[in-house]
Amino acid sequence: EVQLVESGGGLVQPGGSLRLSCAASGFTFSSSWMHWVRQVPGKGLVWISRINTDGTATKYADSVQGRFTISRDNAKNTLYLQMNSLGAEDTAVYECVRGSFYEEDVFDIWGQGTMVTVSS
């Protein structure tokens, strides 16, 4: 079964850091572009970051540029998101998403998400 399972979310104080992980299974992770998308509960979807298959090319939304770092370990079939200098505006469900094989910026597999709450 094709699956993405996120972990690492939780409650963090403003200014703090958190590292999210996404374990992939059921497909060739090393051949897939991967993304992080976040969603404030009850609100819309916001693309956060993208990484290519071997981790050599990354892109970020302006809102997280310089604070968040996307990375991957193809040997462990795992995607990461290192989040620093967190603020209340970063509170959201963070979803790990696979880019499709026909177009890497179309999202064909989504994880269930992990909730990040930034609050004192």
Place this chain on the structure above:
Amino acid sequence: DIVVTQSPDSLAVSLGERATINCKSSRSVFYSSNNKNYLAWYQQKPGHPPKLLIYWASARESGVPDRFSGSGSGTDFTLTISSLQAEDVAIYYCQQYFSSPLTFGGGTKVEIK
């Protein structure tokens, strides 16, 4: 950034009737070199992550019922559910992937009348 705007915010349709959702981008998402529109549609049911329905504006993802169809080009697009079923109650999002940052519309909530 390309701004993507959906309308309406919500709509209620009777079972078996047609539902139409509109999506407008602030700039064209049509790439003339390959004749493709870089627009996708997703369905999100309560408590679940989004599911890909349509890509390249009109190509149906494998396994998606044929009552779902996408149309349009350039800046104006439409998702049509030809005969609404109870399981289609959800929020629908369009997304442009023509340029970074990738952006989504605000969503359209579809309910049963």
